[in-house]
Amino acid sequence: MITLERQELVIRFPDIHPRAEARIAFQRTLRIPDDGRNYPLPPGMGNFPLHHVEDHPEKLPGKWARHGGVFMPMYQSEALWLSFGSGHHDYPIALQIAAGKINAVNGEPWKEDMQFDPQGYVVSNQQPWLDGFCVEKGKIRQFVAAPLGSGMSVEEQITGEAEFGGLQIKAWPLKAGVYEEMYRNRPSSSWSDDMVMVKCCMSEESAPMDMGLGMGGSMKQDIYDDTFRPEDWDTSASSRCYVHLLNSMSYAQVTGHLPPHRPYEAADYAAAGLPWFDYYSDRASIEGSEAFKGLKTWKDFQEKKDGSSVSIEPKSVVHLEEKPGLGRPVSQGDCF
């Protein structure tokens, strides 16, 4: 089951294990420059507001109602990252993340089954966050919102169609017996509690605009190998959710609420000397997908250079490590 709690998706499998829980938050962030450099991790600036699609059936596209799920507002060319947590427990949940039904981890079209080779998912208590499409080992291209139909989304570049947009998520729990066996002798404090991790924006009269995700600048980020065996996962149990992206300009018309303010520019943030982040873990990471190679990025679609792809120099980089027994979740949301 998937619920919406405090602007987070909470995934639970109470029939599998009372501790089987994962949380996904969608963080607003800076769009990093698309200049060929690998940037450190940008900050989080608070969660995107999430709403049930079924609460606004008359103001949203009919296909959204068929898809079900939730929606959130994004400005054109705004960036986001996903943070993963295990609540107060440490139960591993496999999460398949797709944009426009293109798997962001292995670049393959959406599949309903778990993809073990090449790995097409992240594990909730092993992967603290996902900032974009895995293009190479240790490198991602930032998720950047683009109007569906503009040709900028990864979905459109790979399939030639502007059909889905948004984000799609599917989750599978570890088998209860495997969890009990592996975690029987561990201290009661949760793995996620012990881990240093970062959690820290058409016209109004026109119809709601569907957004997809394209590729932005490069960032250093590992997507970690699954340390469990395929047979350790309970593939008979799964939950899934469609996260629609609504153009922020239509948000007030649909919900009656003002959208979040526009995102800050990366250059302003860096000039202010505010922190960026670097994360280290000795876990093995997966290779990037060939499917993403050769795709155009955000800057390739800009007719005029507006200066937002000009290189910047992050002055302050906070190094974070996975240290059992030390640290705590640090909110990036209030640091700007």
Added chain:
Amino acid sequence: MNFGNLIRKSRLQAQSGDKSYSLRKTAARIGIQPSYLSKIERGELPPPGEEVICKLAKDLGLDTDVMLAMAGKVSSELLEVIRSRPELFATLLRELKSAPDHAVLKLVREVRDGEW
């Protein structure tokens, strides 16, 4: 574990990996005096008001509802929900008083999945 103990334990755990969780710096972020936070941690003063509890919970990565409950309080958000339909929610809470977690979860609104 009481409210003060939990705050102290969580802060010290965070401080072991990040010096910004000293008593003085944590109090400064919350907007209270270090001596006040110290007395709360040692149980010499009762738990603070809802606003401070919420700031503490957020700063230390703790669950706000759990923290408020440990302090013997209910969030103003939940009070508003109950006040809007007092009879209905009073009955509901009494009925669920002894229900197991999985039964309560069945009443929670799920995100609807459709065809895609």
